[in-house]
Amino acid sequence: MKYPLDHPYSLATKAVISQVQSDALKGITQNEAVKRSQTYGLNTFKSQKQKSLWLIMLVQFKSPIVYLLVFGAAVSLYFKDVLETIAILAVIVINALIGFFMEMQARSSMNALKKMDVILAKVIRDGKTRSVPSEQLVPGDLVPLEAGDIIPADGRLVAVNRLQCDESSLTGESLPSDKTIEALKADTVIGDQHNMAFKGASVINGNGKIVITGIAAETQLGTITSLVDSSADTVTPLDKKLNKLSRKLIWITLGMTAIFAATGFIQGKSLLMIIETSIALAVAAIPEGLPIVATVALSYGMLLMARRNAIVKKLSAVETLGSTGVILTDKTGTLTENKIFADTFAFPDESVKVHIEDHELKFPDGAIKSSAENFDKLLFTGILCNNAVVNVNEINNSKPKLSGDPVEVALLQLGMAAGLDTSALLKKYVRIGEVPFSSEIMMMGTLNRTPDEDFVAAKGSVEHLLEKCSRIQSGEHIGEMDSHSKEEILLKSEQMAASGLRVLAFAYRVDKKMDERGFLTDLIYIGMAGFLDPPRMDIKGAILDCRNAGIKVVMITGDHPQTALNIARKVGLIEQDNKKVITGKELPKSDLLTKAWRKRILDTAVFARASPKQKLEIAGVFQQDGSIVAMTGDGVNDAPALKKADVGIAMGIRGTQVAKETASIILKDDSFTSIAEAVAHGREIFQNIQKFVVYLVSCNLSEIFIVTVLGVVIPAATLLPLQILFLNMVTDIFPALALGLGAGDDTVMQRPPRDPKKNIITNEKWLVIALYSTAMTSAVILAVVYCREVLHTDDRVSNNVAFITLTLTQLFHVFNMSSSGSAFFKNEITRNKFVWIALFICSGLTLMVFAVPGMRLVLGLAVLPIKLWITAITISLLPLFVIQCWKAFQKYRLHKSL
Numbered sequence: 049m050k051y052p053l054d055h056p057y058s059l060a061t062k063a064v065i066s067q068v069q070s071d072a073l074k075g076i077t078q079n080e081a082v083k084r085s086q087t088y089g090l091n092t093f094k095s096q097k098q099k100s101l102w103l104i105m106l107v108q109f110k111s112p113i114v115y116l117l118v119f120g121a122a123v124s125l126y127f128k129d130v131l132e133t134i135a136i137l138a139v140i141v142i143n144a145l146i147g148f149f150m151e152m153q154a155r156s157s158m159n160a161l162k163k164m165d166v167i168l169a170k171v172i173r174d175g176k177t178r179s180v181p182s183e184q185l186v187p188g189d190l191v192p193l194e195a196g197d198i199i200p201a202d203g204r205l206v207a208v209n210r211l212q213c214d215e216s217s218l219t220g221e222s223l224p225s226d227k228t229i230e231a232l233k234a235d236t237v238i239g240d241q242h243n244m245a246f247k248g249a250s251v252i253n254g255n256g257k258i259v260i261t262g263i264a265a266e267t268q269l270g271t272i273t274s275l276v277d278s279s280a281d282t283v284t285p286l287d288k289k290l291n292k293l294s295r296k297l298i299w300i301t302l303g304m305t306a307i308f309a310a311t312g313f314i315q316g317k318s319l320l321m322i323i324e325t326s327i328a329l330a331v332a333a334i335p336e337g338l339p340i341v342a343t344v345a346l347s348y349g350m351l352l353m354a355r356r357n358a359i360v361k362k363l364s365a366v367e368t369l370g371s372t373g374v375i376l377t378d379k380t381g382t383l384t385e386n387k388i389f390a391d392t393f394a395f396p397d398e399s400v401k402v403h404i405e406d407h408e409l410k411f412p413d414g415a416i417k418s419s420a421e422n423f424d425k426l427l428f429t430g431i432l433c434n435n436a437v438v439n440v441n442e443i444n445n446s447k448p449k450l451s452g453d454p455v456e457v458a459l460l461q462l463g464m465a466a467g468l469d470t471s472a473l474l475k476k477y478v479r480i481g482e483v484p485f486s487s488e489i490m491m492m493g494t495l496n497r498t499p500d501e502d503f504v505a506a507k508g509s510v511e512h513l514l515e516k517c518s519r520i521q522s523g524e525h526i527g528e529m530d531s532h533s534k535e536e537i538l539l540k541s542e543q544m545a546a547s548g549l550r551v552l553a554f555a556y557r558v559d560k561k562m563d564e565r566g567f568l569t570d571l572i573y574i575g576m577a578g579f580l581d582p583p584r585m586d587i588k589g590a591i592l593d594c595r596n597a598g599i600k601v602v603m604i605t606g607d608h609p610q611t612a613l614n615i616a617r618k619v620g621l622i623e624q625d626n627k628k629v630i631t632g633k634e635l636p637k638s639d640l641l642t643k644a645w646r647k648r649i650l651d652t653a654v655f656a657r658a659s660p661k662q663k664l665e666i667a668g669v670f671q672q673d674g675s676i677v678a679m680t681g682d683g684v685n686d687a688p689a690l691k692k693a694d695v696g697i698a699m700g701i702r703g704t705q706v707a708k709e710t711a712s713i714i715l716k717d718d719s720f721t722s723i724a725e726a727v728a729h730g731r732e733i734f735q736n737i738q739k740f741v742v743y744l745v746s747c748n749l750s751e752i753f754i755v756t757v758l759g760v761v762i763p764a765a766t767l768l769p770l771q772i773l774f775l776n777m778v779t780d781i782f783p784a785l786a787l788g789l790g791a792g793d794d795t796v797m798q799r800p801p802r803d804p805k806k807n808i809i810t811n812e813k814w815l816v817i818a819l820y821s822t823a824m825t826s827a828v829i830l831a832v833v834y835c836r837e838v839l840h841t842d843d844r845v846s847n848n849v850a851f852i853t854l855t856l857t858q859l860f861h862v863f864n865m866s867s868s869g870s871a872f873f874k875n876e877i878t879r880n881k882f883v884w885i886a887l888f889i890c891s892g893l894t895l896m897v898f899a900v901p902g903m904r905l906v907l908g909l910a911v912l913p914i915k916l917w918i919t920a921i922t923i924s925l926l927p928l929f930v931i932q933c934w935k936a937f938q939k940y941r942l943h944k945s946l
Contacts, residue, residue, distance in 0.1 A: 203258025370730025548614025
């Protein structure tokens with residue numbers, strides 16, 4: 049036999065059965081099934097190899113900062129400085145444990161796919177129907193399908209009877225797929241392959257049979273599995289920037305160390321003193337608190353976002369979402385309700401839009417007057433020509449729960465909203481005959497009997513139903529159907545379809561006893577109904593917020609192009625006159641994408657009939673253009689792009705398990721509005737990250753400058769490695785943490801996204817940091833020189849004064865982190881309660897190390913007289929005064945230029 053088949057949907061049923069060596073009635077034999085299972089394997093997906101716990105832990109140490117810390121610990125151990133070694137190693141372990149426990153929350157995306165596998169499947173072998181484990185199905189098996197079944201493998205349909213399948217999780221199309229057996233063209237996209245049944249889809253109506261043409265990896269679901277598996281996790285922008293910053297600090301340290309070592313050799317200083325001071329420089333350069341503060345700030349952001357209905361699985365996704373420049377969103381269930389509603393009715397005399405509000409039918413003012421009779425008859429016909437089920441035992445919002453074909457459910461809901469007792473009507477008009485929907489006649493009809501009359505109810509495609517109509521109803525008048533009327537009806541149906549509606553026509557006939565076999569003749573045309581999966585009510589405002597923030601929102605769906613355009617216009621994604629849409633059929637393969645095609649993709653906001661692989665490629669085009677891409681989705685078909693994107697956002701209510709497992713953020717309320725709020729919070733978090741990075745780096749650079757200058761001028765007064773480590777781990781970390789937990793700027797969503805190519809610290813910020821560091825360094829040097837030259841202190845006391853002055857200078861420095869243009873006494877820093885808590889803790893710890901004899905001894909400190917404390921406090925305020933004067937001058941210049 050031939051396996052796998054090339055484009056089985058393009059082959060006739062006989063050709064498919066012949067090539068897979070099966071039988072349309074008996075299937076294959078049990079012995080043949082065993083042989084094929086040995087040849088082609090089981091109908092299961094390969095399990096994704098998960099990282100071991102040890103590997104997850106080792107990954108936490110993969111950072112330039114960690115490498116530098118390890119080197120510093122090794123050097124300290126070599127010089128037998130055990131306390132310093134323990135302190136540095138403690139920092140490394142704490143940071144690794146935080147990262148380890150966070151990553152354990154999101155280990156696997158592939159396990160979700162296994163949950164989509166059915167346990168048992170029906171199959172016809174040796175002419176008998178039996179149940180077997182779905183993993184034992186093989187190519188050529190004949191599988192019967194009925195409403196409620198989950199399709200166990202991909203197969204070519206060989207028999208159908210009103211068969212409809214819900215393939216929304218695979219194709220993104222909200223309406224069910226009506227199945228046929230006719231062969232299709234070889235270039236037919238998956239959403240239009242109506243003669244195929246796909247693994248993981250569900251049967252919602254009718255019945256049929258498939259001959260299996262694909263199992264395991266050869267199914268559409270298997271293809272998606274391989275795409276998810278092959279989409280490599282990317283290093284997040286935040287990680288890249290922090291690593292780049294770490295490398296820059298290493299080079300600064302090496303440069304300063306080289307300068308100090310050269311100066312020391314020239315001055316004839318001892319090699320031991322040069323090495324010890326170099327260690328102090330290395331410790332001063334390492335922002336030990338940076339990994340911890342970044343992790344805690346992101347974790348806090350995680351908690352806040354959870355309160356805003358967004359569950360974050362990957363810490364770095366919080367910040368990355370804030371830098372997003374493009375959001376690629378699915379349509380079904382994300383921008384729309386994923387429910388079918390009647391939207392528009394077209395009668396011979398008028399067209400009218402309707403909606404249901406609080407279970408009541410609402411019309412525009414003045415509408416439906418001339419067509420009231422037509423509307424009532426259409427509702428009546430839609431209820432009788434209907435196989436949806438009313439589950440009276442299940443109540444939803446005080447109404448019985450409905451199940452069945454979404455369009456037929458919508459018709460029942462419409463009737464209930466109009467005040468009709470659907471159950472009573474169905475009991476009175478007993479169904480005695482039915483012509484089920486089929487691809488041949490493209491309509492459905494029922495014959496319903498009462499003691500007085502027979503009533504024929506019919507609905508179907510406009511073109512096919514009109515062929516059965518000889519009369520037309522307009523209000524209370526019924527006349528002959530002429531060619532002009534037919535042309536007008538067909539033209540109107542085309543206009544409705546072009547607006548993205550699914551159009552059905554309705555007709556009826558009333559007579560005495562009728563033949564139960566040929567009742568679909570001489571029908572009276574009533575009108576048409578257009579059905580729509582409506583947009584979510586809260587979408588338009590959220591998309592406008594994203595636009596104001598400079599974020600491009602792009603729809604990628606597997607649905608029909610006109611439907612996609614219609615929804616895009618309604619939610620404000622595109623302008624009303626915008627007709628630009630790219631279909632999956634038009635898109636060339638990724639290796640054939642020309643520069644012109646890439647530009648066209650970047651300029652388009654609506655993509656329709658897109659396959660999972662094409663969603664992946666579209667995301668890649670935007671990423672290659674330099675954009676940070678967020679991808680939203682809820683279906684299996686979205687999973688590869690969710691993983692490929694910089695931030696994957698899955699819908700928590702409607703989302704499939706694989707989409708949730710693959711994404712880095714899950715929306716609990718499925719609301720696009722939550723995405724806009726999450727983006728705003730992500731931007732706030734980046735502002736906070738930038739503030740505490742500037743704070744930490746400026747403090748660390750001041751320590752480097754101080755050690756270098758004192759090492760050259762007054763070597764005995766230079767800061768000790770453990771003193772610097774105390775500063776970095778205590779008086780640096782707590783204020784930095786407070787900055788990381790602060791509230792953001794109110795204008796974050798009124799500015800375009802920042803350039804993802806820019807570093808956390810831009811060249812402008814480096815100049816500001818240099819100013820901050822120079823001011824703090826000058827204050828410490830001034831304090832040491834003043835104490836030695838004026839107060840005549842010894843080396844140890846001078847060292848202690850340098851330590852106290854630098855400690856207080858760094859604590860006061862937190863107030864310099866307020867945004868430019870803000871007032872000194874009233875800004876986001878002074879309003880941040882965590883800042884005041886941090887200052888209180890740090891002040892207490894500083895006093896404690898002087899008060900406890902053992903801690904004084906470890907840090908090389910001594911009890912100082914009050915005048916030295918007053919000197920240190922006074923001089924430590926000078927940098928704050930100088931910097932605030934400089935910021936006020938900058939504010940004045942900016943105001944004057946405007």
